[in-house]
Amino acid sequence: MPRTDRLFQLMQALRDLPAPATALALALETGVSERTIYRDIDTLRGLGAVIDGEAGFGFTLIEDATLPPLGFVPEEIEALVVGLTEVTQIGDPALAKAAKSALTKLKSRLPSAQAHRLKHAVLTAKRFYKPPTIVIDASALRQAAWEERTIAVDYADAKGKRTVRELDPLTITFLDGTHCLLAYCHLREDYRVFRLDRMEDFTVTDRSFRPRRIPMLREFKARLEAEPPRHIQS
Template sequence: MSRTHRLFQLMQALRLMPPPATAADLAQDLGVSPRTVYRDIDTLRSLGAVIDGSAGFGYTLIEDAALPPLSFDTDELEALVLGLREVGEVGDPALVKAAQTALSKLRARLPAAQAHRLEHAVLTARRYARMPEPGIDVSALRQATWDERTIRFDYSDAEARATTREVDPLSIVFMQASHCLLAWCHLRRDFRAFRLDRMRHLELTGASFRPRRVPLLRDYMARLREEMTPADPAH
């Protein structure tokens, strides 16, 4: 781990750990010695980060110089908290962690009164039904979708019928109680939705379908809206 990367990781740990974070806890999180943590804290302070505390008492990040000043009105702040907490409830493991990090970054740059409001926001999100675990690396799937790369995976439908699918991934959506991949399926030559918990053995084929993702997704969403529109009783 380079020193620059270690300093970045230390800032992340200070944002995420309940204050005050002890040098021992920080050292364990980073895989370094407490002495290294002491030196890195001094370096971060010299770079402008306001970090309260000292050896033996723990450290609290007061102001994060790496982030620009932020200001939100009350409703904006509630909306941000609600959105990030919803991600924490329904997101895949990587997005859950990203939502926690985003909240910690917001907290570090808000004025004291707004930071308090963020910590004790009125709105929240709770889902008590357990989300099915994805059967593939969702981060890799998101990257393939963004890069417009054709993928291949094994899939089991609701009747446990197994197939191998090659698809152009278009979007990942939360539907009812599971995450689904919206895609153009090469096998069916049509649009299909695939539950992530039924997918296995994701791999890239090496083929690109750029720049067709946006128009394909637009066509798929138009079809879904059409299917959900009630038929006119006069016809």
């Protein structure tokens, strides 16, 4: 691994791991030796990162030199906490991890008083009922939507009947307590809403519907606002 990439990875580990992070924990997180961790900590300090701690105790990132300071009004901080905390609870594993990482980055970039407010926000989000389990790779599904690639999906309706659908994926939304894909269905020749937890598998085809995703999504959203769906696609 190039040294620069290793240093960036170490910075992210310092943001993510509970402080103080031991050299052993950092080594396991980054895949290098503890000796390398000590050398890289010294390098990061030389580059301007304020890292408290020492060998045998652990390390805490106090000030992140790679990120400029940010400022938010109190309500913006509360909104960030609520939004990102909600994603950690309802997002797929990749999104939940990204939201948690984003919170740690924000703490590193905020002035100390605002970082304290972020850590101890008055508002937060808590869900006692988790969304239905998703077995497909939601990250790959999002990527297919970004790339505007048609997908073939093994899908089960509410009665358990399975069909293979060819879909143009437009966006993923959290609807009625579950993650849903808004898509154009080639079988029905119309827009439909599909539950991700009813998808067994999908493949990305070599067919592109670029550059129509944004106008298609705009049209579908307008339909949903005019007449909200009474049920998810079956």
